[in-house]
Amino acid sequence: MLVIMTVSGVLVGVGLGMMVRNMNLTRAQMTYFAFPGEMLLRMLKMIILPLVVCSLISGAASLDTRSLGKLGGIAVSYFLVTTLIASGIGVSLAFIIKPGVGAGALNTNNLGLESVNTNKETTDSFLDLARNLFPANLVAAAFRSYATDYKMVAVGNTPMEPSSTRRCLL
Template sequence: MMILPLIISSLIAGLAQLDAKQSGRMGSIALLYYFATTTIAVITGIILVLTIHPGDPAIKQNLGMETGGKNVSTVDTFLDLIRNMFPDNIVRATFGQVQTKYIKVRPKVVLANASYLAEVQAGLHDLEKPIVEYSDGMNVLGIITFCIAVGIVLSQLGHEGVRVVEFFATMDKVIMRLVMYIMHYSPIGIMCLIMGKILEIADLVDTAKMLALYMFTVLCGLAIHALITLPLIYFVLTKKNPFLFMRGMLDAWITA
C-alpha cells in the first residue's frame, strides 16, 4: 500500500528539484546501477539456492526432469526486461509485469485427401509458440523509468512545473509520515499474520525445518549482497570507506 506511492513521490520530487543535466546523468546512472546490482543479486541467489537447496526435499528428485513446455531462453528474459522497462500501460504496471511463456500449438495442414491428411497430422508434433502474458506483481522497473522521465521533464520546465514539484514533495513527506506510523503498529499485524499461518500448518516440525532453511538462504543472500557486493561496488567507484556511508543510510535501510 505504501511502496508504490513512496517510489513515485520520492523519485519525482527528488529528480525534479535537481538540475536538468544533473538529473539526466543521475537517471542514467541509476538505471545502470539497478541493472548491475539486480544481475549480481540474481546470480548470488541462484548460487545459494543450488548450494543450500532450501524447501521441500522431494522437489530435488524432480530437478532436471522435463515437465513439458519449453524453457524460457536468455533472449526472452532480456526482452521481458525491456518490455517491463517501457510498459505500454503505466496503470497496469502498478500490479502486473510482462512475462514470456510458451504454449503448445498444433500446426495446421490443409490437404484435399482426407486419409492422407490424417496420416500427416499423426506424424506432426506440437510446436512451441512464445506468448507474452501479464503476471501478478508490481513492475518496479517500469515505474522507476516512468518516474525518472517525469522528474527530468519537470526539472526542465522550471517555474511552470513548480506547483507539480511541490505537490510530489509534499506527498513524499506525507507518505514518509504514514510509513513511520505503520512501522509503530506493524509488529502487531505481523504477529497476527504469522500466528494465523502457523495454526493452518498440518505438520509443524517438517514445515519449520524447511522454513528455517529457506530463511537461512535468504539471510545469507541479503548479507552477501548488503555487506559484500554493495560495499565493494561503492569502494571500487569512490575509493572511500563504504561502511561509513552505510552508517549514514541506516535510517533509510530500516524504513525499507
C-alpha cells in the first residue's frame, strides 16, 4: 500500500506541476504554492544530521570488541574504508559539479537590485516564521534567520515591479 501511495503521490505531483506551469502565476503565487514542498525538504534536511550521528553513536556503543574478534575488526575496518571512499567521491563530485551555484546567487544582496519601499506582507511574515521553525541546518540556525525582502526587478521593456526574495539575516 505504501508503494502504491508513493507512486500515486508522484504522479499527482507531476500532473499538478504540469497544470500550474501553464497558469502563468505571479512570483508571489509561485512562492506560496511551493511553500509546502520547501517545508518538507527543510524538515528532511533538519533530521539528517541527528539521525546519522545517533546511528553512528549507537552502532559504536553496541560493539563488543572481545566477542567480535577478527571478523568484527574486518567488518569495522571495511565500514570505515567504504565510508571514507564514499565521502571522498561525494566531496570531489561536489567540487566538480558545484550544485546550487546558480541558486545561491538568488539569495545574496549583491545582485544590483534597488530596494522597494513597500511594507512586507503579513503572509510573508508567517511564512518566514515557519521557515525559521524548521531550519535546513540546525547548526546554522543558531546564527542565522530568514526574512522576506522586496527588490525591484526589470523584466524586458515593462516597468519595474516588486519581486519577493528571501535573504539571510546574520
